[in-house]
């Protein structure tokens with residue numbers, strides 16, 4: 001899952017990027033509205049953390065422009081405590097949720113998890129596929145109740161496929177959502193990681209759809 005943070009306060013920006021990175025997301029950052037708007041329009045993010053008070057272009061305008069351009073990614077806005085009208089303007093512009101400053105990082109992370117799973121159509125924090133369970137809250141994966149140890153990239157890969165369970169995800173899409181903008185992307189490495197994941201999971205839930213991509217589905221539903 002790839003997230004964009006648009007926040008002009010350098011400390012807060014750094015804290016958000018670090019916390020989201022620690023939580024297993026790939027994170028890009030922008031320090032003003034113009035840069036943020038550009039990234040959100042050109043890169044495929046799974047969600048965005050957007051401050052409303054931004055230099056160059058304010059957050060509400062950024063959001064309005066994205067939505068007008070048909071960008072549907074979930075957006076969590078950051079608002080100042082005494083500005084209820086900001087929340088209203090934010091929601092009217094297309095925000096999905098908000099957090100009031102100053103906030104606890106745990107709240108941002110919890111709201112982000114909820115936004116990501118809701119936008120993928122999941123009601124709970126545990127994503128299940130046959131004998132495999134991925135807990136988005138603890139970032140743990142179990143197969144038949146046994147914990148599977150995964151590297152952060154393996155987890156990101158599996159998490160993305162699980163969030164889009166039952167759908168075929170292309171290699172290009174995976175590369176775009178698993179690496180940040182500065183990464184030298186090579187879609188051939190995805191096949192290697194898929195192979196390692198299959199070995200670690202030991203159950204037949206990770207399917208290659210020839211010429212199209214990959215799909216997580218229960219062993220019985222293998223296509």
Ligand code: CA
Pocket residue numbers: 007008009051052053054
């Ligand atoms: Ca600000």
